[in-house]
């Protein structure tokens with residue numbers, strides 16, 4: 722019998738908040754190597770705050786944040802980036818007034834050469850090669866998301882945190898972006914993705930966690946959770 726692999730990233734009963742206001746009331750979550758975990762739920766449920774915990778932006782007040790079995794409570798965003806955690810925030814985080822090339826250059830701070838970053842980006846997303854001199858802000862939402870992904874991948878992360886990948890994108894582009902996410906997981910990357918629109922991510926998720934009012938109220942098979950969601954809070 723093969724041993725169950727240890728989660729790469731794990732939250733155990735994590736409580737956190739903003740100032741005196743607690744917004745995460747004991748969140749537990751596990752992300753295994755090569756998995757795509759979909760963090761679902763309505764606005765204000767705590768998805769973004771959970772991602773902020775995982776990227777070191779929001780400190781853990783109680784409970785444990787573990788990375789590869791090691792407790793990393795107190796690690797800041799730079800520490801976690803060095804440990805292989807990379808975030809694409811809501812709104813993508815590309816610099817609209819910089820070109821594609823210049824946006825990639827920003828990721829050279831982690832030690833990868835611009836040439837290597839460009840080669841990898843243009844190979845994965847040929848359209849970015851054609852747009853290398855174009856301002857990021859003038860590109861389509863999907864192209865900006867490709868640029869954000871390329872920059873993130875340039876740091877050779879082991880964990881990718883995605884917040885509302887689908888935001889502002891046409892349904893066809895969302896499907897394409899999630900196909901890319903599935904490919905990345907197939908290459909071994911572990912991915913935690915917060916999505917308000919469950920249908921976008923469920924086809925490629927290995928598991929799903931439903932967040933309501935600062936708690937994970939349900940985790941499990943994405944299709945089962947999809948069925949539950951269709952008949953409850955989020956509509957079809």
Ligand SMILES: Nc1ncnc2c1ncn2[C@@H]1O[C@H](COP(=O)(O)OP(=O)(O)OP(=O)(O)O)[C@@H](O)[C@H]1O
Nearest residue numbers: 739744762763764765766767768769770771915917
């Ligand atoms: N910077 C902040 N200061 C104070 N409260 C905040 C802050 N950010 C979020 N909150 C509160 O924390 C709770 C969880 O919000 P969070 O953004 O994590 O939820 P979400 O599920 O990601 O929703 P959304 O899709 O709107 O981002 C909400 O009640 C929100 O009002």
